Amino acid sequence: MTARLSEDEIIATCFAPLAGPGGLRLLDDAALISPPEGADLVLTTDALVAGVHFFADDPPEAIAAKALRVNLSDLAAKGADPAGFLLTLALPPDWRSDWLADFARGLGEDAGRYACPLLGGDTVRTPGPLSLSITAFGTVPRGSMVKRTGVRPDDVIYVSGTIGDAALGLQLRLGDAAWGGALPEEHCQFLRDRYLLPQPRLALRQVLRDHAHAGMDVSDGLVGDLTKMLRVSGVSAEIELARVPLSAAGAAARHIAASLFDTAVTGGDDYEVLLSVAPDGCRAFEAAAAAAGVPVTMIGAAGQGAGPVAFRGADGQPRMFAKGSFSHF
Amino acid sequence: MTARLSEDEIIATCFAPLAGPGGLRLLDDAALISPPEGADLVLTTDALVAGVHFFADDPPEAIAAKALRVNLSDLAAKGADPAGFLLTLALPPDWRSDWLADFARGLGEDAGRYACPLLGGDTVRTPGPLSLSITAFGTVPRGSMVKRTGVRPDDVIYVSGTIGDAALGLQLRLGDAAWGGALPEEHCQFLRDRYLLPQPRLALRQVLRDHAHAGMDVSDGLVGDLTKMLRVSGVSAEIELARVPLSAAGAAARHIAASLFDTAVTGGDDYEVLLSVAPDGCRAFEAAAAAAGVPVTMIGAAGQGAGPVAFRGADGQPRMFAKGSFSHF
Numbered sequence: 001m002t003a004r005l006s007e008d009e010i011i012a013t014c015f016a017p018l019a020g021p022g023g024l025r026l027l028d029d030a031a032l033i034s035p036p037e038g039a040d041l042v043l044t045t046d047a048l049v050a051g052v053h054f055f056a057d058d059p060p061e062a063i064a065a066k067a068l069r070v071n072l073s074d075l076a077a078k079g080a081d082p083a084g085f086l087l088t089l090a091l092p093p094d095w096r097s098d099w100l101a102d103f104a105r106g107l108g109e110d111a112g113r114y115a116c117p118l119l120g121g122d123t124v125r126t127p128g129p130l131s132l133s134i135t136a137f138g139t140v141p142r143g144s145m146v147k148r149t150g151v152r153p154d155d156v157i158y159v160s161g162t163i164g165d166a167a168l169g170l171q172l173r174l175g176d177a178a179w180g181g182a183l184p185e186e187h188c189q190f191l192r193d194r195y196l197l198p199q200p201r202l203a204l205r206q207v208l209r210d211h212a213h214a215g216m217d218v219s220d221g222l223v224g225d226l227t228k229m230l231r232v233s234g235v236s237a238e239i240e241l242a243r244v245p246l247s248a249a250g251a252a253a254r255h256i257a258a259s260l261f262d263t264a265v266t267g268g269d270d271y272e273v274l275l276s277v278a279p280d281g282c283r284a285f286e287a288a289a290a291a292a293g294v295p296v297t298m299i300g301a302a303g304q305g306a307g308p309v310a311f312r313g314a315d316g317q318p319r320m321f322a323k324g325s326f327s328h329f
Numbered sequence: 330m331t332a333r334l335s336e337d338e339i340i341a342t343c344f345a346p347l348a349g350p351g352g353l354r355l356l357d358d359a360a361l362i363s364p365p366e367g368a369d370l371v372l373t374t375d376a377l378v379a380g381v382h383f384f385a386d387d388p389p390e391a392i393a394a395k396a397l398r399v400n401l402s403d404l405a406a407k408g409a410d411p412a413g414f415l416l417t418l419a420l421p422p423d424w425r426s427d428w429l430a431d432f433a434r435g436l437g438e439d440a441g442r443y444a445c446p447l448l449g450g451d452t453v454r455t456p457g458p459l460s461l462s463i464t465a466f467g468t469v470p471r472g473s474m475v476k477r478t479g480v481r482p483d484d485v486i487y488v489s490g491t492i493g494d495a496a497l498g499l500q501l502r503l504g505d506a507a508w509g510g511a512l513p514e515e516h517c518q519f520l521r522d523r524y525l526l527p528q529p530r531l532a533l534r535q536v537l538r539d540h541a542h543a544g545m546d547v548s549d550g551l552v553g554d555l556t557k558m559l560r561v562s563g564v565s566a567e568i569e570l571a572r573v574p575l576s577a578a579g580a581a582a583r584h585i586a587a588s589l590f591d592t593a594v595t596g597g598d599d600y601e602v603l604l605s606v607a608p609d610g611c612r613a614f615e616a617a618a619a620a621a622g623v624p625v626t627m628i629g630a631a632g633q634g635a636g637p638v639a640f641r642g643a644d645g646q647p648r649m650f651a652k653g654s655f656s657h658f
Contacts, residue, residue, distance in 0.1 A: 027561040028477045029545050030407045033370040041362040041370060043448060045464065047417045049455045078359045088376045088417070088462045119372060126378045128457015133417045135374065135464040148357045216358050232356040 005097050007123050014104035020084055020117025031119035033083055039139040041083070044074035047133035050092075055173070056130060060099050061106025062196050063132075068110045070219065071136035072200035073271040077217040079146040079209035080138025082116035082202070088133045090126040114202060140209065146275070150214035151233035155276035155302040158285070160201050160294050162247040163222050167267020168260060169195030179256045187249035194247075198271035203292045211277055211285040218270040223321050225274055227309050233276075236307025239300035241265065242314040266321055276302060334426050336452050343433035349413055349446025360448035362412055368468040370412070373403035376462035379421075384502070385459060389428050390435025391525050392461075397439050399548065400465035401529035402600040406546040408475040408538035409467025411445035411531070417462045419455040443531060469538065475604070479543035480562035484605035484631040487614070489530050489623050491576040492551050496596020497589060498524030508585045516578035523576075527600035532621045540606055540614040547599040552650050554603055556638050562605075565636025568629035570594065571643040595650055605631060 005013065011026050019025055022032045035041055048067050050056040058066075068085065075082055087107070091100075111117050116136065151157075169191035171177035180188055201217075208215050214233060218225050222244065230237045244265055246254065253260045277285045282298070289296040311319045334342065340355050348354055351361045364370055377396050379385040387395075397414065404411055416436070420429075440446055445465065480486075498520035500506035509517055530546075537544050543562060547554045551573065559566045573594055575583065583590045606614045611627070618625040640648045 024476065024478070028407075029403050030371050030373040030409075030474070032474055033372065034471060035364055035368075035370060037366060039364075041364060043360040043362065043415060043464075043466075044358065045415045045417055045449065045451050047419060047451045047453045047462075049419060049453055049457070051456060052454060074358050078357075080359075086372060086374045086464055088374055090376060090378060090460060120374065122374050122376045122462065124376045124378055125381060126457055126460060127380060128378070128455055128460070131419060131455060131457070131460060133376075133451065133462055135372075135415055137372075142363060145359070145361055147353065149353070 010100060010123055014100055015118060018104065018108040018111055018118040020119060022084055023117060023119040026120060031086065033137060035139055038142050040142050040145055042075060042078050042080040042138040042140055042145055043135065044071050045133060045135040046070045047131065049131045050129040058196065060103035064103045064107035065110045065197055067132050067134050068107060069198040069200050070271065071134045072114055072116060072202060073198055073217040075136055075138040076200045076202045076205050077146065077215045077273045078138065079144060079205045079215065080140050081205065082114055083137045083139050084117050084119040085134050085136040086119055087121035089121065089123045090131040091123065092126055092128065092130050144209050146208045146212050146215040148214060148216045148229050149232045151230055151235050151276040151302050152213050153235055153302055153304050154279055155213055156279055156282050156298055157237060157239065157276050157300045157302065158296045158298050159218065159222065159245065159272055159274050160204060160296050161272040162245045162250060163218070163270055163272060164250050164264020164267055165191050165194035165247050166269035167263050168250060168253050169193070170267070170269065171263065179253060179260065182256045183253055187252050190247065190249045195269060198269065200271060201273045201294055204273055204289065204294050207285065207288040207292050208275060211281055211288060212275040213278065215273055215275040218272045218274050220268045221266040222270065223266050223311065229274060230302065230309050234306050236303035236305065237300055237309045238303065239309060239311045241311055241319060243297060243299045245297040262321065339429060339452055343429055344447060347433065347437040347440055347447040349448060351413055352446060352448040355449060360415065362466060364468055367471050369471050369474055371404060371407050371409040371467040371469055371474055372464065373400050374462060374464040375399045376460065378460045379458040387525065389432035393432045393436035394439045394526055396461050396463050397436060397445070398527040398529050399600065400463045401443055401445060401531060402527055402546040404465055404467040405530045405534050406475065406544045406602045407467065408473060408534045408544065409469050410534065411443055412466045412468050413446045413448040414463050414465040415448055416450035418450065418452045419460040420452065421455055421457065421459050473538050475537045475541050475544040477543060477545045477558050478561045480559055480564050480605040480631050481542050482564055482631055482633050483608055484542055485608055485611050485627055486566060486568065486605050486629045486631065487625045487627050488547065488551065488574065488601055488603050489533060489625050490601040491574045491579060492547070492599055492601060493579050493593020493596055494520050494523035494576050495598035496592050497579060497582050499596070499598065500592070508582060508589065511585045512582055516581050519576065519578045524598060527598065529600060530602045530623060533602055533618065533623050536614065536617040536621050537602070537604060540610055540617060541604040542607065544602055544604040547601045547603050549597045550595040551599065552595050552640065558603060559631065559638050563635050565632035565634065566629055566638045567632065568638060568640045570640055570648060572626060572628045574626040591650065
């Protein structure tokens with residue numbers, strides 16, 4: 001049985017060692033960022049609730065890593081360099097000090113890995129489930145944040161990595177995936193890992209600043225997020241579903257059950273980047289993405305003006321999705 | 330019965346009208362701050378849970394206002410000019426659209442009142458109680474944030490406004506204050522209001538930047554917060570409790586039950602500013618505070634070096650506090 005720590009002890013023992021210079025050793029009630037001259041600050045925040053956004057019995061290190069990475073994924077899609085983050089943690093009545101120590105260790109490892117130090121936060125108790133929210137800060141040269149509203153007519157639309165792995169991994173994690181038994185274990189493991197641990201595409205951030213007209217991260221499903229990005233940009237688009245990149249594991253799952261393709265393109269938690277590029281900029285963009293080591297795939301193109309997003313299947317026929325996106329809400 | 334809104338509808342109808350320019354009409358997944366050249370950004374975050382930090386049946390406008398104001402109080406104590414905030418809202422299963430509309434209206438009124446626009450946020454659902462956290466941003470000329478660690482030997486220690494009103498108001502709100510019956514109703518109302526609606530001391534921010542060596546807001550009780558500020562500054566202090574400023578209502582309550590003085594100086598939620606000033610800077614500081622319209626009271630002085638904080642009663646005798654500060658944790 002581990003003794004329970006007070007709030008001050010939690011801060012001093014678990015979190016102060018993670019603090020960057022702007023965190024002022026967590027001795028202050030505020031944190032400080034001195035942005036480079038001529039920089040804009042990009043702000044993003046995501047909240048996660050046990051039982052809604054993650055499983056309460058997930059490893060604490062993985063919960064911490066996911067909370068930070070979903071925010072880093074937003075920064076990546078905006079072309080921003082990480083500068084630090086604030087953590088708000090609401091602990092339920094049965095919280096344990098060793099759980100918290102593991103959580104802080106996982107958070108510290110990722111803060112180091114992504115050069116995004118802890119700057120401060122707040123720890124409270126809740127009679128409800130464990131909840132946390134992270135607010136992350138990034139910097140971009142003034143005026144260069146990649147916006148969701150920036151798709152222009154005739155832009156070519158790309159997505160990074162592979163789509164649907166996390167949604168399939170979640171089905172496996174929930175244990176209600178009959179198809180899981182037919183899939184080789186290494187594929188199952190890959191899909192489960194993709195659900196548990198997002199890989200923010202920070203390697204793309206400079207490439208996005210240099211080449212993308214618009215960008216967002218895919219967190220609520222490709223179909224819904226694409227629809228949202230084009231709606232707020234005010235342009236139509238045509239998407240070829242056959243081009244949507246699947247992993248080897250995702251392709252194998254679809255081979256077992258064709259309906260899993262819909263799960264893949266409407267499920268959430270991809271944390272890949274969706275973006276648009278001018279038609280005459282594609283070659284340079286693809287070369288830059290390759291140099292950054294991130295696979296990108298052209299999946300369609302924007303139209304000439306306002307209008308809906310048309311999805312076409314491999315047979316060339318239009319496809320409709322009853323539920324375009326996953327909603328945690 | 331009001332129809333329930335989707336997350337996108339909540340954002341569009343309740344929160345988008347509150348968004349400042351950096352909020353990008355809440356159409357993006359990130360927000361933007363373009364800090365003035367040569368500015369530092371001050372960051373602070375506070376989480377509030379229904380049943381822990383406020384009453385679930387408090388007016389929604391007041392819950393919103395409190396959530397924003399506790400953060401503005403932090404900015405004020407750091408000498409920062411408000412620049413905007415992010416809101417994270419976790420809604421319980423029984424949330425109602427009309428509750429949310431009232432909440433958003435209260436938030437918008439305060440965002441306008443304090444020139445601190447909404448920049449973005451995240452809305453999720455929770456099986457637990459309503460929870461919210463606000464991260465607020467302020468700016469200061471580079472290097473001029475007023476730190477908690479800045480008390481110097483021989484500094485004079487001041488506090489703004491009056492102490493203990495909110496702690497007494499909370500007792501009245503809980504209905505377990507036998508002394509409440511002996512207190513005139515206008516005093517009771519004043520104390521309850523001081524609990525419900527903090528008044529962030531933003532009028533002091535320039536004064537603090539110009540005159541204070543150290544500052545923090547009093548949120549967890551004067552005795553505990555003073556002890557914390559002096560400990561992290563590494564200096565001792567002597568505090569004369571007879572000097573601690575009470576409101577007319579607070580003084581009347583203490584007259585009914587002398588033990589309420591301890592409640593006043595150890596209770597939380599004051600949201601006044603505690604600060605230190607060089608001995609030869611007191612006259613200028615007091616004049617500047619008066620010009621800003623904020624009452625300030627000298628309550629003691631720092632010693633020559635490291636050591637504890639000594640509290641002395643009106644009789645000159647040392648006073649110890651079993652529980653120096655209120656902890657929500």
